[in-house]
Every structure is written in C-alpha cells, then in structure tokens.
Amino acid sequence: MKNPFLVVVYTFLVIVVLPVILTIGIYKDDIFQKEIVQTKTTNSINIKVYNTKTDNVEELDIEKYLYNVVASEMPATFDEEALKAQAIAARSYVFHKMENGGDKIPQHKGAVVCTDHRHCQEYLDTNTLEKLHNKKWMSESWPKIKKAVDDTRGMVMTFEEKTIQPLYHSTSGGKTENSEEVFSASLPYLRSVESPYEEESPKFRANMKISKNDFINKFKGVGIVLSDNLNKDIQVMSRSEGGSVKEIRVGNKVVKGSKVRSILGLNSSDFDIKVDGNFLNIMTKGYGHGVGMSQWGANGMAHKGYKYDEILKHYFKGVSIENKY
Incomplete structure (x- = not known):
C-alpha cells in the first residue's frame, strides 16, 4: 500500500467511516431493544378482578377476562359485528373503572371490577359456561366469541380523549333513554336515540x-x-x-x-x-334500564349490514374508537 492515494483512503475509512457505521449499528440495535420492551409492556394488560362467588381477588389478562364477559353478556348466536361492539363496550367499561378509581370501590376489595352483574359486568368462568351450555357450544360458539374480542383487541370508546362509561342493556323497546332520566348524571354521549331493529328480542x-x-x-x-x-x-x-x-x-x-x-x-x-x-x-x-347500547338493537343493526363502529357510534353519540394497546 505504497500508493499515497490509497493510504489516504484507507486512513479515512478506518478513522471516520468505520466508527460511524458501528455507532449506527449500536443505535439501531438500541431502538430494536426498546421496541421489544415496548411490545412486551403494551401487548398485554393484567387487571385485578374480585370474584364474588369465590370471594377471591384474581389477576387476569384483560383480553381473556373479556372472552368470558362477552360470552356471559351476549348470546353467541348474535352477529359477529354485534359481538365486536359488545367487546369494545366491555373493554371500555374496564378502562373507565381503571381511570376512575374502580379499585377504591368497597365492593371490589381492591380490584378494578367484580363479577357481580348487578354491580359490574356479568362474568362466568369457562367451566360454568360449559356447564350452562354444552361441549358443542364450547367447540363452535366459544371460538366465535374469542374472535370478536381478538379482532377488536385494545379498542375502547372515548369522548374528549377520556374513556366513556359505556352503559348497555338488553332491549330498549324502540328508543333508548337519556342518562339523567334514569341515573343521576347527564352524559353527552348517553343520549336518547331510535333503536328500530329490536323486534326479534323476546323481551321487546x-x-x-x-x-x-x-x-x-x-x-x-x-x-x-x-x-x-x-x-x-x-x-x-x-x-x-x-x-x-x-x-x-x-x-x-x-x-x-x-x-x-x-x-x-x-x-x-x-x-x-x-x-x-x-x-x-x-x-x-323493552328490558333493562334503557340507557346506552341496546344489545338486541345492535344485533338488528348488524343484520342490516352495519359494522361494529357504526353500531357503537349510533348508540354512543360523539364517541371515537381508539386503541389503548
């Protein structure tokens, strides 16, 4: 390497270019590692659930918890778009509790939510669901419910960047109620709306x-x-x-x-x-308090071709659907 030009090029490569390449490599690797950590911390959220039947506080993956909530709250025979709407409503309910002191409620014993349907959302464990239905239901309907939850993973409803209180009921009887006419608070997203597709409800x-x-x-x-x-x-x-x-x-x-x-x-x-x-x-x-989403109305809308986001935005006025994770 006696050529002066080659000596200059070699020196430039060793002193300037190589350190830059190594630095970029380290930086990219650092970003990659951060992405892995971010994925691990946001891909799954555990919540505490007070099981009123066993009198125990259990730590559950929120998505697995939602499988059982949706299976307990809505018939698996309902259209998949109605089941997706129910999944997002149920997830929003949990996040609303998380963001508004659900673990401070005495009945929850330190948990965010409980399994008493009179106080929170209906939750039946998998063994109870199998006994209530049968093995055929578990092999055919359970996967359908899981898919509805999986397809909406992390999605919640928000109003002015805050997770809403997503009330729902079985059947409105043709028109839902303003929140303040049933409960104490007037909430802008819980307004009375027409619910025209409920005729199939046995409680219409x-x-x-x-x-x-x-x-x-x-x-x-x-x-x-x-x-x-x-x-x-x-x-x-x-x-x-x-x-x-x-x-x-x-x-x-x-x-x-x-x-x-x-x-x-x-x-x-x-x-x-x-x-x-x-x-x-x-x-x-109708059947229930009549505020928020009518479950039979949601199913009727789904049969008419409406998608889950259209169903939710009909029953909850002015909301956005956002991903929490």
Whole structure:
C-alpha cells in the first residue's frame, strides 16, 4: 500500500467511516431493544378482578377476562359485528373503572371490577359456561366469541380523549333513554336515540296480569295506600324522551316509574297500566334500564349490514374508537 492515494483512503475509512457505521449499528440495535420492551409492556394488560362467588381477588389478562364477559353478556348466536361492539363496550367499561378509581370501590376489595352483574359486568368462568351450555357450544360458539374480542383487541370508546362509561342493556323497546332520566348524571354521549331493529328480542313487549288485591298489597308493603278505585288512584304524570314513566301518581303519592318497576318486578320502566275488572294488565316495552347500547338493537343493526363502529357510534353519540394497546 505504497500508493499515497490509497493510504489516504484507507486512513479515512478506518478513522471516520468505520466508527460511524458501528455507532449506527449500536443505535439501531438500541431502538430494536426498546421496541421489544415496548411490545412486551403494551401487548398485554393484567387487571385485578374480585370474584364474588369465590370471594377471591384474581389477576387476569384483560383480553381473556373479556372472552368470558362477552360470552356471559351476549348470546353467541348474535352477529359477529354485534359481538365486536359488545367487546369494545366491555373493554371500555374496564378502562373507565381503571381511570376512575374502580379499585377504591368497597365492593371490589381492591380490584378494578367484580363479577357481580348487578354491580359490574356479568362474568362466568369457562367451566360454568360449559356447564350452562354444552361441549358443542364450547367447540363452535366459544371460538366465535374469542374472535370478536381478538379482532377488536385494545379498542375502547372515548369522548374528549377520556374513556366513556359505556352503559348497555338488553332491549330498549324502540328508543333508548337519556342518562339523567334514569341515573343521576347527564352524559353527552348517553343520549336518547331510535333503536328500530329490536323486534326479534323476546323481551321487546311483555304483559303482566295481576289481581287487584295483589297489586294493592304490593304497594301497601312499601307504605303506599290504595283504594279499590284504581282507575282514579293511578295516573302517569310524565314520561321520558325515550318513553319510560318518569313520575306516576299511585294513591296519594307521586313516585318514580323506576320505583314502580322495582315494586312490581317489571321488565322496564316503559309501561302502561290498565284496569280490567278485578285484574290489572301491565304492558311493558323493552328490558333493562334503557340507557346506552341496546344489545338486541345492535344485533338488528348488524343484520342490516352495519359494522361494529357504526353500531357503537349510533348508540354512543360523539364517541371515537381508539386503541389503548
């Protein structure tokens, strides 16, 4: 290497180029390692769940937890787009609890959520689901539910960059309710909307027939006195935008429609009472509180060709669907 030009080139390669290549290699490797760590930390989230049946707090992968929630909350016979909508609603519910002190609620015993459907979401473990259904259901329907959860992995609904409180119910009876007309808070994404595709729901309409004496005694048990002239003693005072009874006069007291629903064990607060001789016919529409997403309405929309995001954005006004991981 006696050629002066070659000596200069060699020196340049050794002193300048080689260190740069090595540095770039180290930098790229460092980025790669960071990507691996990021994937490991965001690809799976564990949550604490208080199992009310066993009285134990369990740590579960959120997606595996959601398999069982969706399987418990919605029939596997429903359209896959309705199941996806349910999966996102259920995941949003968990994140809303995580972001708003769910672990501080006494009933949760330090967990984010519990398995009591009256307080949180319905959750049945896999063994219970198999006993409730059968092995054929586990081999055919369970994979369908898992796919709906997997296909929406990490997705939640947000409003103004915060995870929403995604209420849902079985059947609205044709129109959902504004949140403040059922619960205390007025939430901008929980507005009354039409729910036109629910006719297949077995609870779309129902009728209860009860004797006068039984009716009077049920109200007597909560301190409300009625006369024999029930036509005069019962009067609906007001209804919500969604059609439910807001206030009703029973005897000499004006009470909420939700209280009458509780006293009589009705499917919903959307009811009409008619006196027929010694009996009363009580006709109800829908099943549940009526706020947020109607599950049967979601299935009806899916049958009409709507996708999961269209279903959710119909029932939850102004929301976005974002990935948490």
